[in-house]
Amino acid sequence: MAVGKVTFSKAEREKLAEVLWLLNWISVVTGVILFSLGLFLKVEIQKWAEVMSEHGTFYVPHMLITTGLAACCINYLGGQICLDCADTNKFLRWKLVMMPYIVCTFFFTSCVLAGALMCYSIRSQLEESLFLGLRNAMRYYKDTDTPGRCYLKRTVDMLQIQFQCCGNTGYRDWFQIQWISSRYLDMTNSAVVDRLRSNVEGKYLMDGVPFSCCSTFSPRPCIQQHLNNRTAHLHYDQQSQQQNLWRRGCRQALLDHYTGIMESIGLTVLLIWLFELLVLTGVRYLQTAMENVLLLGDPDLESYGWILENSLAEMARSNFNIIKNLGKCYQVDDDPNINVPTAAAEREVPSQQVQVPVTS
Amino acid sequence: MVVMKMKFPFQKRVKLAQGLWLLSWCATVAGATTFTLGCVLKTELRRRAEVMDNADIHIVPNTLMIVGLASLGINYFASKICQDALDAGRFPRWKNFLKPYFAASCFFTVLMLLAVIMSYAMKGSLESSLKIGLRNGIRFYKDTDTPGRCFQKQNIDRLQMEFQCCGNNDFRDWFEVQWISNRYLDFSSKEVKDRIKSNVDGRYLVDGVPFSCCNPSSPRPCIQYQLTNNSAHYNYEYQTEELNIYLRGCREALVNYYMGLMNTIGAGVLSIFILQGSVLVSLRFLQTAMEAVAGKENTEIETEGYLLEKGVKDTVMEYLNPVLKFFLLTNQVEEGATTSGATPATT
Numbered sequence: 001m002a003v004g005k006v007t008f009s010k011a012e013r014e015k016l017a018e019v020l021w022l023l024n025w026i027s028v029v030t031g032v033i034l035f036s037l038g039l040f041l042k043v044e045i046q047k048w049a050e051v052m053s054e055h056g057t058f059y060v061p062h063m064l065i066t067t068g069l070a071a072c073c074i075n076y077l078g079g080q081i082c083l084d085c086a087d088t089n090k091f092l093r094w095k096l097v098m099m100p101y102i103v104c105t106f107f108f109t110s111c112v113l114a115g116a117l118m119c120y121s122i123r124s125q126l127e128e129s130l131f132l133g134l135r136n137a138m139r140y141y142k143d144t145d146t147p148g149r150c151y152l153k154r155t156v157d158m159l160q161i162q163f164q165c166c167g168n169t170g171y172r173d174w175f176q177i178q179w180i181s182s183r184y185l186d187m188t189n190s191a192v193v194d195r196l197r198s199n200v201e202g203k204y205l206m207d208g209v210p211f212s213c214c215s216t217f218s219p220r221p222c223i224q225q226h227l228n229n230r231t232a233h234l235h236y237d238q239q240s241q242q243q244n245l246w247r248r249g250c251r252q253a254l255l256d257h258y259t260g261i262m263e264s265i266g267l268t269v270l271l272i273w274l275f276e277l278l279v280l281t282g283v284r285y286l287q288t289a290m291e292n293v294l295l296l297g298d299p300d301l302e303s304y305g306w307i308l309e310n311s312l313a314e315m316a317r318s319n320f321n322i323i324k325n326l327g328k329c330y331q332v333d334d335d336p337n338i339n340v341p342t343a344a345a346e347r348e349v350p351s352q353q354v355q356v357p358v359t360s
Numbered sequence: 361m362v363v364m365k366m367k368f369p370f371q372k373r374v375k376l377a378q379g380l381w382l383l384s385w386c387a388t389v390a391g392a393t394t395f396t397l398g399c400v401l402k403t404e405l406r407r408r409a410e411v412m413d414n415a416d417i418h419i420v421p422n423t424l425m426i427v428g429l430a431s432l433g434i435n436y437f438a439s440k441i442c443q444d445a446l447d448a449g450r451f452p453r454w455k456n457f458l459k460p461y462f463a464a465s466c467f468f469t470v471l472m473l474l475a476v477i478m479s480y481a482m483k484g485s486l487e488s489s490l491k492i493g494l495r496n497g498i499r500f501y502k503d504t505d506t507p508g509r510c511f512q513k514q515n516i517d518r519l520q521m522e523f524q525c526c527g528n529n530d531f532r533d534w535f536e537v538q539w540i541s542n543r544y545l546d547f548s549s550k551e552v553k554d555r556i557k558s559n560v561d562g563r564y565l566v567d568g569v570p571f572s573c574c575n576p577s578s579p580r581p582c583i584q585y586q587l588t589n590n591s592a593h594y595n596y597e598y599q600t601e602e603l604n605i606y607l608r609g610c611r612e613a614l615v616n617y618y619m620g621l622m623n624t625i626g627a628g629v630l631s632i633f634i635l636q637g638s639v640l641v642s643l644r645f646l647q648t649a650m651e652a653v654a655g656k657e658n659t660e661i662e663t664e665g666y667l668l669e670k671g672v673k674d675t676v677m678e679y680l681n682p683v684l685k686f687f688l689l690t691n692q693v694e695e696g697a698t699t700s701g702a703t704p705a706t707t
Binding site: 144145150153154157158161179180181183184185186189210211212214216217219220221222224233234235 | 504505510517518521539540545546570571572574576578581584594595
């Protein structure tokens with residue numbers, strides 16, 4: 001009971017081969033698109049890699065890049081095969097390669113699907129990575145003299161300016177870390193010394209934020225210091241507070257940015273996957289139709305094409321049997337010449353004397 | 361006095377027509393490119409229109425767009441003409457069209473060159489326009505409650521952050537302007553009152569700059585206020601401090617940006633001008649060569665092609681005379697009337 005059985009006349013087979021040749025070339029183009037999407041994503045992640053804690057997010061663009069390259073190669077080969085399939089003689093060249101090619105393409109297509117699903121599922125891991133990365137970046141903001149961390153201040157400032165965000169979750173995150181280096185603190189000043197002493201760990205904490213948190217939409221000059229002290233600034237009411245600094249946290253801003261990119265990439269990859277599946281189905285039909293024509297002997301006859309020869313259950317059973325019998329290749333159960341003692345031997349009929357009539 | 365005579369055997373004419381057809385299609389693409397470049401330049405100029413006092417500089421992109429559109433038409437006709445040039449029967453129908461066509465084409469091609477020259481020549485005009493625009497922008501920075509000036513603060517802040525500049529000539533321009541609005545000044549404070557009293561016009565001037573002047577590359581947190589007071593900040597010397605705020609003025613930054621853009625565009629347009637010129641010269645040679653063939657039975661004879669039949673001055677006068685006659689027509693009628701009026705009096 002074949003799955004998806006369709007009849008193909010000679011003309012239809014040739015048409016199918018031509019159409020598949022064209023579709024394979026279009027798939028090469030989509031493979032290039034896949035590759036460039038992976039490259040684009042890699043560049044985007046690389047831009048802000050300093051505020052991400054681990055590089056686990058790199059496997060998505062790498063997967064897309066490798067799948068894109070594989071798509072180009074596989075579909076180029078597929079195009080060559082389909083071009084030759086129109087003619088029964090040329091098909092003989094590819095006969096042995098076809099089945100492995102189809103299995104390979106099937107696995108490759110599932111890789112494309114996996115890539116698409118990964119794009120959607122990466123959000124939680126990205127959030128965790130950004131949370132840790134931003135926390136560290138803010139902690140090392142003041143260390144502009146430490147090798148390896150010199151440019152973290154610049155990166156965080158540019159991030160806050162470009163994405164219009166402040167801090168990890170909000171601007172209050174800056175109140176909990178010392179972002180002014182001790183190099184620029186006047187230790188002879190009593191106010192500074194008091195503040196340092198009042199903190200358990202000896203850190204200089206203040207209710208102030210860096211300049212990059214300032215909002216350009218505020219109607220008044222930016223208030224960066226004494227943010228918790230209402231009386232320190234004139235008319236510092238609720239509305240002034242709302243407009244003064246960027247309200248959004250940088251983690252949320254970056255998450256939205258990357259989720260947006262990955263969702264559009266995921267959608268494109270899903271469409272490419274559907275297209276690849278279509279091409280794979282067509283190639284399978286072409287392969288089975290050509291093989292059946294060869295079995296019939298006459299290339300001008302109609303032949304059947306199918307996706308699976310037997311139903312899925314039978315195929316699973318036969319595969320299972322093959323696997324079961326794989327380990328039994330040196331046992332000789334089926335040899336009929338060996339005298340196998342059976343239960344019937346005990347009921348052996350005693351030999352009777354055969355009366356042979358004596359002829360005189 | 362024929363200018364640039366050249367002999368054209370039949371094969372050479374055919375090759376010229378074929379090459380010209382290809383060249384004219386390239387020139388069509390180049391014309392579209394010119395139009396696009398004009399659009400790009402205009403968009404870029406309009407983005408910063410709030411800090412420009414006048415729109416004189418817009419003549420450059422406008423000219424580029426006009427020339428781009430015109431060259432699309434010119435090259436379309438050029439390709440049509442050279443397609444018909446190889447057919448001696450079809451070529452004569454272009455006869456009356458070609459003289460005004462060449463006049464218009466030369467005019468627009470010269471206009472292309474003028475646009476490039478203008479883009480260099482108008483640097484001074486751009487600079488003065490930016491000077492006035494930025495000065496006003498800085499002056500009205502604090503007026504976020506005045507209609508028509510609400511967005512000056514936002515524009516100036518964004519400009520300074522994007523172009524990494526501060527003030528008009530440099531950051532000291534902020535010292536001469538009150539950029540903190542009176543709405544946010546505590547008039548009960550002694551410090552504020554003293555400062556306002558010490559100023560002749562009663563303005564609150566500070567030696568400080570807005571946050572958008574801060575340089576993210578600075579190793580220390582940004583110092584915005586009391587910039588000239590070394591003792592106000594620990595380990596700070598304003599004479600040697602280079603990384604704290606942007607030292608470049610926004611006028612210089614914007615002029616450099618726009619001149620760079622116009623130089624790049626100018627280089628492209630210059631090469632398009634050369635291409636367009638060669639199309640017109642080749643078409644002229646083809647036209648004159650084909651005109652010599654007209655009326656002859658054997659279309660494969662060798663003919664002569666030239667650029668100009670008479671000398672340069674004579675040709676220019678030939679084209680200008682109809683134009684001048686049109687403008688001087690009224691005067692000549694009046695002269696005729698006065699002479700005819702005078703003669704009866706003398707007789």
